Amino acid sequence: MKARRWIALGIGAFILLFSVITSLSLAMNTYSQANWLAGAYDESIVIQEGDPSGSIALLEVNGTIINTTGDSLFSAEGYNHSNFMDLFYQTMSSPDVEGIIIAVDSPGGGVLESAEIHDAVIEAQENYGKPVYISMGSMAASGGYYLAAPAEQIFAYPQTLTGSIGVIMSSLNITELLDKIGVEETVYKSGPYKDMMSGTRPPTEEEDEILQSIVDEYYDEFVEVIANGRGMDEERVRELGDGRIYTGRQALEAGLIDELGTINDVIAAMQRDLGSNYQVIAIEPKQGLTSMFGLAAEKIFGKAEQKQGLMELTEYNQPRAMYLYDYE
Numbered sequence: 001m002k003a004r005r006w007i008a009l010g011i012g013a014f015i016l017l018f019s020v021i022t023s024l025s026l027a028m029n030t031y032s033q034a035n036w037l038a039g040a041y042d043e044s045i046v047i048q049e050g051d052p053s054g055s056i057a058l059l060e061v062n063g064t065i066i067n068t069t070g071d072s073l074f075s076a077e078g079y080n081h082s083n084f085m086d087l088f089y090q091t092m093s094s095p096d097v098e099g100i101i102i103a104v105d106s107p108g109g110g111v112l113e114s115a116e117i118h119d120a121v122i123e124a125q126e127n128y129g130k131p132v133y134i135s136m137g138s139m140a141a142s143g144g145y146y147l148a149a150p151a152e153q154i155f156a157y158p159q160t161l162t163g164s165i166g167v168i169m170s171s172l173n174i175t176e177l178l179d180k181i182g183v184e185e186t187v188y189k190s191g192p193y194k195d196m197m198s199g200t201r202p203p204t205e206e207e208d209e210i211l212q213s214i215v216d217e218y219y220d221e222f223v224e225v226i227a228n229g230r231g232m233d234e235e236r237v238r239e240l241g242d243g244r245i246y247t248g249r250q251a252l253e254a255g256l257i258d259e260l261g262t263i264n265d266v267i268a269a270m271q272r273d274l275g276s277n278y279q280v281i282a283i284e285p286k287q288g289l290t291s292m293f294g295l296a297a298e299k300i301f302g303k304a305e306q307k308q309g310l311m312e313l314t315e316y317n318q319p320r321a322m323y324l325y326d327y328e
Helices: 002-038 081-093 111-126 176-181 207-229 235-240 248-254 263-274 289-299 304-317
Strands: 042-046 050-060 097-106 108-110 132-141 152-158 161-163 246-248 278-283 320-325
Touching: 002 176, 002 246, 042 050, 050 081, 050 263, 081 097, 081 111, 081 289, 097 263, 108 111, 111 132, 111 207, 111 320, 132 263, 152 248, 152 263, 161 248, 246 248, 263 278
Parallel strands: 050 097, 050 278, 097 132, 132 152, 132 161
Antiparallel strands: 042 278, 108 320, 161 246
């Protein structure tokens, strides 16, 4: 009986290993073909022919703006903040690039990460003389709008969801649940506020004041960013910035964006403003072995499971202030 069991386990392990190897092989083959077509692992791909004397660079912010290393063997997709910032600085400093378009499809994310992109947009325009245009996709909310505010031009689809101007910080309180099942946490701390936002006790009045002051400070910064970037009165920004979302049409009426249009409209507008039909290149990070493993994991386990795992591991593993439209 034991022999049969071991044989069955061996067959099962062989089938699993064969599936992994086959999926990885397919992913590596797809990866190799894609990079061969792109031109020997080049990071820039011409997506629209034009005047080769200069280029319009297209970058993407796609997903929740959170700083992750992307070093996991099973990370195949999603926004990688370090990669994006590296590419952005390479792009703005390139003498061949005349202008930069950032395609944003994001509900926002971390306060720091959003601010870093915002500052880079200003640097590209002021220090390098490269105009930055924003093309909003299905969503460019909260941090997704924060990073866009200082851009020279902001375009959105009529159906785009944007706005959600504000800050959110939250935690779960499971005190009553723990009481019901008879679990009690013992905490030893060096100061009265060391365990603020603990889920095993209700917050004190003093803690509420401390945390609200942080949220208020970040919100004031958000308001200032929009007022400076869009040339709006701060009072008007606060009226618009009550956390609500706007469609592209509503955002245009409110002065939060400049025009309605597709990515092709954004490209045409930048070419017109630059005075030349420059070629358009997509700037993408080089993919390494970890990305190939990620593609294999996606084939085996599916995108939904992979995304869920990344969300749990990287986005909500600790309480933090966010420029985020939390719609789920």
